[in-house]
Amino acid sequence: MVTLNAGGADAMRVAGADACTDVTGYGLIGHLHEMVQQSGVAANVQAATVPLLPTALELADAGHVPGGTNRNRQDTAEHVHWHDDVPANLRTVLCDAQTSGGLLIAVPQAHLETLLDALLEQGTPAAAVIGEVVEGNAGEIRVEP
DSSP: OOOOSHHHHHHHHHHHOOEEEEOOOOOHHHHHHHHHHTOOOOEEGGGSSOOOOOHHHHHTTTTTHHHHHHHHHHHHHTTTTETSSHHHHHHHHHHHSSSSOOEEEOOGGHHHHHHHHHHHHHTOOOOOOEEEEESTTTEEEEOOO
């Protein structure tokens, strides 16, 4: 919330992004679900690679989460397949209802390094590969540890 997404937006234009959304009220999982459902594909997420704010997991453990977060988990439950080793607090954080999160950007594999380089050049606070778009049931998400 303390950093605007202008640098990320510039980087995705340089890299030729296929799709992008800002992670806000529906949380990362909710927005990813919308992106892949509308695109007719599925996604795999590597939960450990998602950049998190410091203490986010501890706050989730203590129950300090927006009310919308629990609704987000319920709304996406039928579309998300959580690996048993993804802890409850991380599941909560990945569905966290934000008012202004980062950008979720999809690029072709061939443009990935260009995007990562452009994000670093723009000085964005995070640049991470968190998963991949795959063939499958539209909107389905698999979350691995």
